[in-house]
Amino acid sequence: xxxxxxxxxxxxxxxxxxxxxxxxxxxxxxxxxxxxxxxxxxxxxxxxxxxxxxxxxxxxxxxxxxxxxxxxxxxxxxxxxxxxxxxxxxxxxxxxxxxxxxxxxxxxxxxxxx
Amino acid sequence: xxxxxxxxxxxxxxxxxxxxxxxxxxxxxxxxxxxxxxxxxxxxxxxxxxxxxxxxxxxxxxxxxxxxxxxxxxxxxxxxxxxxxxxxxxxxxxxxxxxxxxxxxxxxxxxx
Numbered sequence: 001x002x003x004x005x006x007x008x009x010x011x012x013x014x015x016x017x018x019x020x021x022x023x024x025x026x027x028x029x030x031x032x033x034x035x036x037x038x039x040x041x042x043x044x045x046x047x048x049x050x051x052x053x054x055x056x057x058x059x060x061x062x063x064x065x066x067x068x069x070x071x072x073x074x075x076x077x078x079x080x081x082x083x084x085x086x087x088x089x090x091x092x093x094x095x096x097x098x099x100x101x102x103x104x105x106x107x108x109x110x111x112x113x114x
Numbered sequence: 115x116x117x118x119x120x121x122x123x124x125x126x127x128x129x130x131x132x133x134x135x136x137x138x139x140x141x142x143x144x145x146x147x148x149x150x151x152x153x154x155x156x157x158x159x160x161x162x163x164x165x166x167x168x169x170x171x172x173x174x175x176x177x178x179x180x181x182x183x184x185x186x187x188x189x190x191x192x193x194x195x196x197x198x199x200x201x202x203x204x205x206x207x208x209x210x211x212x213x214x215x216x217x218x219x220x221x222x223x224x225x226x
Contacts, residue, residue, distance in 0.1 A: 042219060043118070043204055044206075044217040090157065101159055101172075102147065103159070104149075104156065104157040104159075106156040107157070
């Protein structure tokens with residue numbers, strides 16, 4: 001079954017510095033990969049996805065993610081973090097075959113320090 | 115286009131009761147998924163429906179059930195509520211199973 005690992009519980013970054021949230025995945029066959037963000041007392045908001053094509057994917061609010069097949073990673077990045085980026089970030093993977101339900105990681109709390 | 119709506123937003127129930135939660139997907143979306151979110155377990159998949167058929171089911175007891183109607187609206191039901199069922203229940207819709215999911219604001223269920 002597909003799974004996602006987000007190794008860090010919390011990521012602290014100073015405002016204006018680059019932000020990276022790590023994600024590795026396990027799935028049979030080619031993956032569909034997604035990043036979501038959740039603000040307090042809200043549902044998840046879609047940020048970006050990788051289905052096929054360029055390994056660097058650009059999404060909403062200046063976020064981008066790099067797909068690395070050999071390392072089975074899909075790290076989320078933002079060149080310059082804002083205080084408003086403080087939220088809970090989820091990586092998710094879906095397999096192309098078989099039981100292709102969406103599997104989420106445990107989430108990373110991002111804290112951007114002014 | 116209106117987003118995913120969930121009703122009610124907040125619910126307080128007593129142990130042993132049952133509850134029904136409702137989800138209206140984005141217009142045109144035929145796939146609806148349900149998740150349970152708790153601080154300890156994170157996001158856990160409950161089930162997924164596509165065109166009124168359950169395509170996938172998570173590892174939850176039979177007390178948790180769902181259905182999807184012909185207009186793609188979905189309901190989930192939890193019978194014989196337990197304290198551990200207290201959680202944020204999220205519904206998400208997508209065009210098809212392979213596309214990104216769009217989430218509703220959730221229903222906060224508290225079981226006392």
